[in-house]
Amino acid sequence: MEKIIIKNKMAIDKMRVAGNTLARLMHEIESMVQPGISTYELDDFFEKRMLQEGLMPVCKGYAGYKHATLISVNDVVVHGIPSKEIILKSGDFVKIDVVGAYKSYCADMARGFFVDEVSDTVKRLATTAQRALDAAISKIAPGVKLFDISYSIQQIVEHEGFGIVRDFAGHGIGKAIHEGPTIPNYGQAGRGIPLQVGMTLAIEPMITEKSYKIRIMPDGWTAKTIDGGLAAHVEDTIVVTATGAEVLTRLSGQ
């Protein structure tokens, strides 16, 4: 497993700026997620706004990736590549995932958006992913075991009859996008390392309508459900505090 790095106040302050800025930009982009816009245009907007706000779009250049964001539509679970050919239409479920660094410290965030009216299944998937993330965050405190996070996500998602993707997981985050620990979205309560004050974690349930199995497209990135079922993904970066967790990728008061 990659190294777990406990952050000091200076590091957390930078990650808070990165997270808050991403949260603001996610809010800005919401009104642009409309029929007729391409995922390329959404990415372009996000990248330009990040640069204006002093955030480095660190996905760009990571493992040869060429864009600031990953935009995944409908049966694409994660890592969709922005494209001029992917034009949004009414009923689409769009997930935007982005990592931004402020003075070298990263925050990682994903949110789902509805294009006009979506199906009840989309609504239920989106709500369930958000509920699972919120429940996991509310469990976090020093001494809590890592897989208590995993377990709480699994409980909520499987209770709704949805699948949990096994091939990707949440992760520690800091100067690197991916640090230790790896945080699966399923697991046994009471297991894993104890959480400590100053750990910074990206928690990201990835859930599916039917089978949890995914397939990577020939582009090497796009991860789709094998059966064409819909998928949801939502992600926040948090820091473990003395009393619980502070979510760095939400605007204060949210």
Ligand code: MF3
């Ligand atoms: N949230 C994504 C993840 O944790 C970010 C990947 S960055 C990329 O997998 F560079 F790989 F695109």
Ligand code: CO
């Ligand atoms: Co992530």
